[in-house]
Amino acid sequence: MKIIHKNKRIKFLSKNNNVNIQKTNIITNNATKIRTTLPPDIILSDDKLILKEGDEIKFFISLSSFIGDKIIVNINLNNDYCTLDKTELIFTEDNYSIPQQVILTGIHDENINIIRTSIITVNSDDCSNSCSISVTLVDIDNRE
Numbered sequence: 001m002k003i004i005h006k007n008k009r010i011k012f013l014s015k016n017n018n019v020n021i022q023k024t025n026i027i028t029n030n031a032t033k034i035r036t037t038l039p040p041d042i043i044l045s046d047d048k049l050i051l052k053e054g055d056e057i058k059f060f061i062s063l064s065s066f067i068g069d070k071i072i073v074n075i076n077l078n079n080d081y082c083t084l085d086k087t088e089l090i091f092t093e094d095n096y097s098i099p100q101q102v103i104l105t106g107i108h109d110e111n112i113n114i115i116r117t118s119i120i121t122v123n124s125d126d127c128s129n130s131c132s133i134s135v136t137l138v139d140i141d142n143r144e
Contacts, residue, residue: 053139
């Protein structure tokens with residue numbers, strides 16, 4: 001791979017394809033952000049979570065890069081064993097690389113010694129991937 005740098009534009013040349021990346025500077029913390037013509041990847045803090053009934057656990061979502069005005073990321077559960085404090089996140093050029101917090105709460109039921117599994121799916125029409133998190137909900141009710 002060959003890298004050519006001219007006038008704040010970086011061009012990556014490879015055998016199969018060309019990717020143009022434009023660098024932009026952020027004034028707030030002097031960091032450098034990358035704006036690309038390719039869709040960003042969704043980045044999750046976890047791919048597996050273990051949660052007791054009635055407890056909360058946090059996970060985080062960010063993006064690898066940014067393109068466009070805003071990117072809406074959808075967060076869905078496949079069942080009602082847990083709840084999410086939000087079902088979508090909005091990423092902008094200012095916050096795409098900052099992990100955004102989502103809180104998952106395990107629902108308590110009266111069933112004894114049942115371990116349940118949920119799947120959280122995270123996706124966006126503007127991203128190149130979709131991700132999932134496997135959640136194991138541990139029962140807190142004991143047999144007497």
